[in-house]
Amino acid sequence: MTVLNEALDGLRRMIAAGEVTPGEKFPSETELCARLNVSRSSLREAVRTLSALGVIESRHGSGTYLSRLDPAQVIRNFSLTVDLLPLDSLLQLFEIRRVLEAHMAAQAAARCTPALADSLNSLIVRMEDEPDPRLAADLDSQFHRLICDAGGNPTITSLIDVFRSRGSHYKIMEGTAAAEVRAASDAGHRSIAAAIIARDPIAAQSAAASHVAQTEYWLRLLLDPGTPHVAEAI
Amino acid sequence: MTVLNEALDGLRRMIAAGEVTPGEKFPSETELCARLNVSRSSLREAVRTLSALGVIESRHGSGTYLSRLDPAQVIRNFSLTVDLLPLDSLLQLFEIRRVLEAHMAAQAAARCTPALADSLNSLIVRMEDEPDPRLAADLDSQFHRLICDAGGNPTITSLIDVFRSRGSHYKIMEGTAAAEVRAASDAGHRSIAAAIIARDPIAAQSAAASHVAQTEYWLRLLLDPGTPHVAEAI
DNA sequence: ACAAGCATAGTCATCAGACCACTTTTCGCA
DNA sequence: TGCGAAAAGTGGTCTGATGACTATGCTTGT
Structure with a gap:
């Protein structure tokens, strides 16, 4: 299991468990790194992955958000x-x-x-x-x-x-x-x-x-x- | 236009122009960085994005490849x-x-x-x-x-x-x-x-x-x- | 001549730390 | 009270170094 996959898994788990609800903000990258035990680069690659799939939205200066998960979008x-x-x-x-x-x-x-x-x-x-x-x-x-x-x-x-x-x-x-x-x-x-x-x-x-x-x-x-x-x- | 988007654009352009054909290998990350004028982290985020969409496959130690672009896959x-x-x-x-x-x-x-x-x-x-x-x-x-x-x-x-x-x-x-x-x-x-x-x-x-x-x-x-x-x- | 095993170079994976740009909040001043 | 500036927080980007894996070619023994 690569580090990236562990990070992805962690994020997915948070979503599936309802720790973050659609439209809500994730903890900061720094905190996520600590929580998932990965470096910031790896975490960011995981975030980018979910972002490409329309699951996550990063807003510069504001935070990382779970998308509304609207199928059409x-x-x-x-x-x-x-x-x-x-x-x-x-x-x-x-x-x-x-x-x-x-x-x-x-x-x-x-x-x-x-x-x-x-x-x-x-x-x-x-x-x-x-x-x-x-x-x-x-x-x-x-x-x-x-x-x-x-x-x-x-x-x-x-x-x-x-x-x-x-x-x-x-x-x-x-x-x-x-x-x-x-x-x-x-x-x-x-x-x-x-x-x-x-x-x-x-x-x-x-x-x-x-x-x-x-x-x-x-x-x-x-x-x-x-x-x-x-x-x-x- | 963010740096990430420029990198994405460059990669997409290479694919659309046929510089890399399905199944073929991309130039190394280092060379792509030079060609697209972005840092390695940004390039990797772009690669991850296309990888999440099934367009690109990274193989550790071997290289970065364009997928076969088979719709089913x-x-x-x-x-x-x-x-x-x-x-x-x-x-x-x-x-x-x-x-x-x-x-x-x-x-x-x-x-x-x-x-x-x-x-x-x-x-x-x-x-x-x-x-x-x-x-x-x-x-x-x-x-x-x-x-x-x-x-x-x-x-x-x-x-x-x-x-x-x-x-x-x-x-x-x-x-x-x-x-x-x-x-x-x-x-x-x-x-x-x-x-x-x-x-x-x-x-x-x-x-x-x-x-x-x-x-x-x-x-x-x-x-x-x-x-x-x-x-x-x- | 050939095959197995081993160095070696090339490539992606990961980390650490720094700085920049943008947003939000806070707080002091008018 | 309202506004604007400062400050704190957050993601965006860069640099450089190290680790891990793969492919290639060479060495060596038969």
Whole structure:
């Protein structure tokens, strides 16, 4: 057992035992060092570890705090990791994204309000009229976020955000097939919105799943233009 | 911009630029310090941060390596975080787990082989005959893992594992309603297995969703015995 | 020529102590 | 009483040294 792991263990134990409650302040680094019998550098590495995972927050000059441990907030921390994944690793996440976005669309359909309907319609029109691919991608994000928010589970929303966060996304809108991609994407959005506004969860679910699957297909094409296949080996 | 963040940025930049490819070794800490213009302590805190996220691996005496960046492996790192979440935070993850487990059950149903059918049946019998709640919980894990593996997406499997990892699970099997809980759980398993063996994805999906929802219900009861409600506010 | 064992150099792990930057509290002055 | 400055407390960063582990290549004996 390394020193770092002992320190980590000590901190985790304190949290699990309720010695520090969410949002509360830990003892000072000096005191923690004494308590856990480790040097300050080792303690700080342990703190950094938990800090990277969104469990701890260090505030310069003030103290070290246990985070609120809100799942949505913890999950948001991981988007920087997703940014580092190579494209083929990223593609492995698409099945999750497809299932979750479909679920959220279904939930949104079940709860759709007139206000949501208006917002969706307005966004679609603006998106289709936007010539700049980047701004269009931005409106796209807003569209999906609107649906996620309507779905009612902020935790799932943040998880989907992590998957979608990847900036290099709009690249598929700039290839030779840009126009085709754009048209298909717009059509997908209209299907999703129509199903949600009709308060038809099943239709919304399949429309959203199909939309994500299509994005996955284009990305896969980008990775390997030779052998495009949406479905996995049977 | 703090020194730590500059170091983090430098490392991330190296990864994104492909200076180090997955599995490869970074330059030594000393050289990285010189390159990024930070002290060794700050560099090490940056390395620890990426290491906590499963992006980097430090091997004592050998070097600092970029991980394979396999999503399943990266996700597995987060189980220690889930262990620290309070029960009410954990419950917010159940909607995700429900959707994903249902999806995996559906996939397993679509691909069920005779071998899988045998394994499922055998596990169910052993589970129902096991008197010790802990060993039964263990068999329960095996049952669900079997289904996930059959689902064919290791990334989703590891994500579900993270949600299920939480050891405190078996507590619901030890309350006053233990017998009732156990019986319902066994019945749920039989439904799921039957649907998978019948190669009926829709049935498998709803059976699995219902099973997870039931677990969630019991846990919620544990948290707040007064006002149990499965559905959210309408 | 080859294999086992051993030095050696390279690397991460840990420690100690100092100083800096920021925040919070305290206390004296207007 | 209210405000501002001082002081105390805390995390942020740096330096340098030492320990522990790994990999490499060499030495040695067969």
